[in-house]
Amino acid sequence: MRRRFGDDPLASLILRAATSPLTIAQVGGLAQVDLIDSILVLVGRISAAAQVLQTGLQLRWDGAASIGVPMIETNASKVTFVAEGAPISVSAFSSLLATITPFKLGAICVLTSEMLTQTNAEALVTEVLRRSVGLSLDNCLFDSTAASSARPAGLRNGIAALTATTGGGNAAMVADLAMLAAAVAPIGPPVFVAAPERAARLKIQSYSPPPYPIFGSPGVAPTDLIAIAENGVASALGQPTFDASVAAALGMDTAPPADLMGTTSVKAMWQCDSQAIKVILDASWLRRDTRAVAWLQPSW
Numbered sequence: 001m002r003r004r005f006g007d008d009p010l011a012s013l014i015l016r017a018a019t020s021p022l023t024i025a026q027v028g029g030l031a032q033v034d035l036i037d038s039i040l041v042l043v044g045r046i047s048a049a050a051q052v053l054q055t056g057l058q059l060r061w062d063g064a065a066s067i068g069v070p071m072i073e074t075n076a077s078k079v080t081f082v083a084e085g086a087p088i089s090v091s092a093f094s095s096l097l098a099t100i101t102p103f104k105l106g107a108i109c110v111l112t113s114e115m116l117t118q119t120n121a122e123a124l125v126t127e128v129l130r131r132s133v134g135l136s137l138d139n140c141l142f143d144s145t146a147a148s149s150a151r152p153a154g155l156r157n158g159i160a161a162l163t164a165t166t167g168g169g170n171a172a173m174v175a176d177l178a179m180l181a182a183a184v185a186p187i188g189p190p191v192f193v194a195a196p197e198r199a200a201r202l203k204i205q206s207y208s209p210p211p212y213p214i215f216g217s218p219g220v221a222p223t224d225l226i227a228i229a230e231n232g233v234a235s236a237l238g239q240p241t242f243d244a245s246v247a248a249a250l251g252m253d254t255a256p257p258a259d260l261m262g263t264t265s266v267k268a269m270w271q272c273d274s275q276a277i278k279v280i281l282d283a284s285w286l287r288r289d290t291r292a293v294a295w296l297q298p299s300w
Helices: 035-043 048-054 113-118 121-141 169-184 196-204
Strands: 057-059 067-072 097-102 102-111 192-193 214-216 224-230 233-237 243-246 250-251 266-268 274-287 293-296
Touching: 035 067, 048 121, 048 214, 048 233, 097 233, 097 243, 097 274, 097 293, 102 113, 102 121, 113 196, 121 274, 169 192, 169 224, 169 250, 196 214, 214 250
Parallel strands: 057 233, 192 214
Antiparallel strands: 067 097, 102 274, 192 224, 224 293, 233 274, 243 274, 250 266
């Protein structure tokens, strides 16, 4: 009817049918949800970083260019028992206002129109990009790289490794876990992060559910074991956003220069009958205290 009587204003009315209003139960995907829960859904449980950041202070940009996070010293030695009638000591607690600034993770993939129309490539590539965002978040959060104009510092930046217990075996494993837990105890209970194989060993060798969360992450080297204090990290994460364009011109380079025309190849999506898919994740974090992170290289 639309094809034969497209200009008839009454033709479309014939195709209408009665409908019921949508409810929240029917459109759960459109309902407002918590920020970090959304991150976990979108990047998948493969990202230990998203789960670790969930245990800390979660902030929202809300249009701000930066977020100030108070860093206040905690020191048990400055709080003491006082006898009746005796003067209470006066102590100075150091304070610092640290700033979280926006950073972003991003990637672009290009698909030809044939791939889009004749295969499931678009859905598959979108899923790959989503999972890759989670893995990249792990790689950056758990490394020791210093902050730059492009990214925040890894949680292990400036943190020297503790001396692991020698001898190997379960005894060394228990001693190492206790050592790491003690190192971050002034800030909070530990969350352990290790390579997937070591994390699995820690869970399997426990005779009961582990007393602390243990996450496996491909972003951690097989030789390393990390402890992060709960509430020891402040973070501000957006949600992965996907954009597609058939009219963009791209510098087809894994490391494009500032002048895109200087890349090896520049292609116009419209001319090449292709589509570019871009993913962006706004992500930034801040270690709230140097004692919030400890790590070592176990012998077991």
